[in-house]
Structure formats: structure tokens, C-alpha cells
Amino acid sequence: MMQMLSVVWDFDPVMIRIGSFDIRYYGLMWAVAILVAAKFFDNFVKREGLPERVSESIFLYGTLGTIIGSRLGHCLFYDPGYYLSNPWEIIVGFRDGGMASHGAAIGILIGLWLFSRKNQLPYLWALDRIMIGVGIGGAAVRIGNLCNSEIFGTPTSLPWGFEFVRSLKWQREFAPAAVHPTQLYEALCYLVTFVILVVLYYRYDMARRRPGLLFGVGLVGIFVTRFFIELIKVNQEAFEEGMTLNMGQWLSVPFIVLAGYMIYRSLHRPAIEVPAAKSKK
Numbered sequence: 001m002m003q004m005l006s007v008v009w010d011f012d013p014v015m016i017r018i019g020s021f022d023i024r025y026y027g028l029m030w031a032v033a034i035l036v037a038a039k040f041f042d043n044f045v046k047r048e049g050l051p052e053r054v055s056e057s058i059f060l061y062g063t064l065g066t067i068i069g070s071r072l073g074h075c076l077f078y079d080p081g082y083y084l085s086n087p088w089e090i091i092v093g094f095r096d097g098g099m100a101s102h103g104a105a106i107g108i109l110i111g112l113w114l115f116s117r118k119n120q121l122p123y124l125w126a127l128d129r130i131m132i133g134v135g136i137g138g139a140a141v142r143i144g145n146l147c148n149s150e151i152f153g154t155p156t157s158l159p160w161g162f163e164f165v166r167s168l169k170w171q172r173e174f175a176p177a178a179v180h181p182t183q184l185y186e187a188l189c190y191l192v193t194f195v196i197l198v199v200l201y202y203r204y205d206m207a208r209r210r211p212g213l214l215f216g217v218g219l220v221g222i223f224v225t226r227f228f229i230e231l232i233k234v235n236q237e238a239f240e241e242g243m244t245l246n247m248g249q250w251l252s253v254p255f256i257v258l259a260g261y262m263i264y265r266s267l268h269r270p271a272i273e274v275p276a277a278k279s280k281k
Contacts, residue, residue, distance in 0.1 A: 005159035006178035010166060013148045029144030030099070034063050036140070037133025044129045044201075054119050061118070062130060065111020066104050073103010077247060078237050101138065101226070102251040108134070124211035131218035132201060135194030138222060142187040153180025153232045169234070182233045186226065193221025209271040216262030223255040 016023040041062070042055040075083035075090050077100055083090050112126045145151045149167040161178025164170040170179065197218055200207035207213055230248045240246040245253075 006161045006163055009162045009164050011147055025147035026144035029140045033137030033140040037137045040133045057118055058115055061111040061115035065107040069107015070099040070104035073100035074098045128214035131215050132197045135190050135197055138190040139187040142183045146183040151183055153182040156180045180232050182229050185229050189225035210266040212262040213266035216259045219255050219259035223252040227252045
């Protein structure tokens with residue numbers, strides 16, 4: 001029996017096309033994610049009275065770490081054989097998708113470690129503050145996935161199910177059934193995470209006085225929700241069929257464990273003193 005209500009998603013992923021060159025909404029969403037995260041970090045730097053060079057260097061280390069990590073993560077986690085045999089595709093194929101959030105997380109961890117050494121700042125200070133930008137940035141990237149009609153869920157009879165008519169995968173495996181718009185589920189979860197972190201940072205000194213707390217809470221909001229949403233998400237690669245947990249879930253487990261450790265550690269160590277926020281004139 002066919003469902004009576006669903007959303008027919010027939011969205012053109014190309015924003016601008018000039019001859020054979022095109023700019024896609026997916027790329028735009030990645031740019032938005034990076035710029036918004038950088039803007040928030042710049043606000044934190046000014047609010048806490050740090051030199052302007054700190055904001056300038058986070059854009060470099062954070063952006064490179066995110067982009068390189070997310071692309072390599074997708075290529076090496078999900079299809080290493082193909083990409084190691086065709087290394088040029090690692091560079092030229094990213095416009096059509098193929099960026100992994102777990103790889104981005106690893107890239108950010110490495111990039112912020114280098115950033116912290118460069119600016120002689122505590123590593124956890126940087127991780128706590130970048131996590132706020134990661135929340136809103138992750139939501140933007142998932143909207144980019146929606147624009148690409150990719151990374152959707154299993155069939156559903158719920159009235160907000162989507163028919164991804166531009167997706168060959170949907171056409172071959174699920175049409176005419178609607179499927180879960182898991183991109184939107186994750187985007188909403190990441191937005192909630194972002195709001196929680198913003199409230200903790202700006203309203204409660206306790207969050208800033210306990211290094212690692214914001215980082216840990218952010219990891220919970222991103223990777224615990226990701227773990228459970230994967231239960232209704234279509235596997236991205238054929239090798240995931242028959243696995244007890246899919247690749248996305250296995251890659252989430254270390255971050256969930258890290259989240260628990262960071263929250264426990266932050267709450268069981270003495271609070272530190274933090275400078276008073278500078279008032280705006």
C-alpha cells in the first residue's frame with residue numbers, strides 16, 4: 001500500500017553552472033560551516049582578551065584540518081582500495097560529496113593540536129571553543145547532503161518521508177517508497193547541540209572553568225545522536241551489509257568513549273580561574 005503523504009525532493013544540487021564548471025550547494029554549505037565556526041571563535045578570542053593573531057591562525061589550522069581530514073576519512077574509511085588506486089580522485093571528486101564527519105573530527109583534533117602549540121594555548125581551551133562552531137557547522141554540512149540527495153534513510157510511512165527523485169540509489173532500491181530524511185534528523189540534533197553549548201559558554205562560568213566539559217558535551221550531541229540515527233540510515237558501502245554495526249557506528253564509538261572520559265575528567269578536577277569577559281563598547 002502506498003503512503004498518501006510524502007515530500008518529493010527534486011532539488012538541483014548545482015547552484016551555478018558555467019559550461020562544464022559548476023558550484024554546488026554542498027560546497028557552499030561547507031564554506032558556511034567553516035566561516036561561521038571561524039566567526040564564533042573570533043568572538044571568543046575578543047571576549048577573552050586574546051591577541052588577534054589567535055583568530056587568524058585558527059582559520060588556517062582549523063580549515064585545513066577539517067577539509068583534509070574529512071576527505072581522507074571518507075576515502076580511507078569507506079573505499080580505500082579505489083582511492084589508493086586512483087589517488088587523483090581524492091582531490092577532484094570531493095565536489096560531488098565524499099566527506100566524512102569522523103575524518104573531519106580527527107582532522108580538527110590534529111589541526112587544533114598544532115594551533116595550540118603555535119599559540120601556546122591549552123589544547124582543551126581550543127577544543128572547548130571550536131566545538132561550538134562544530135555544532136552549527138555540522139548542521140550546515142548535513143543540509144548540503146540533503147541538497148545532494150545523499151546519505152538518506154530506510155523506507156518510512158511517516159508523512160515527512162522524502163522521495164529523493166534525483167538519486168539513482170533511491171530510484172533503483174526504494175522507489176516509489178519514501179525514506180527517512182536522516183540528513184534533517186542529524187542537522188536538527190546538531191543545532192540542538194549548538195544551542196546547548198552556546199548557553200553553557202555564555203551563561204555559565206562553570207562550563208569555561210572546567211576544561212574539556214564543552215568538548216565532551218559536544219561529542220555526546222554529535223556522535224551519540226549519529227550512532228542512533230545510523231540505525232535507520234542506508235549503508236553507504238556494500239561491505240557494511242551484514243555488519244553488526246555499520247562503519248559510521250564503529251567510527252562513532254571511540255568519540256563516545258572520549259566524550260564520557262572528558263566529561264568525567266572535567267567534573268572531577270579542580271575548576272580553574274578564567275578571566276572576566278570583556279564588555280562590548
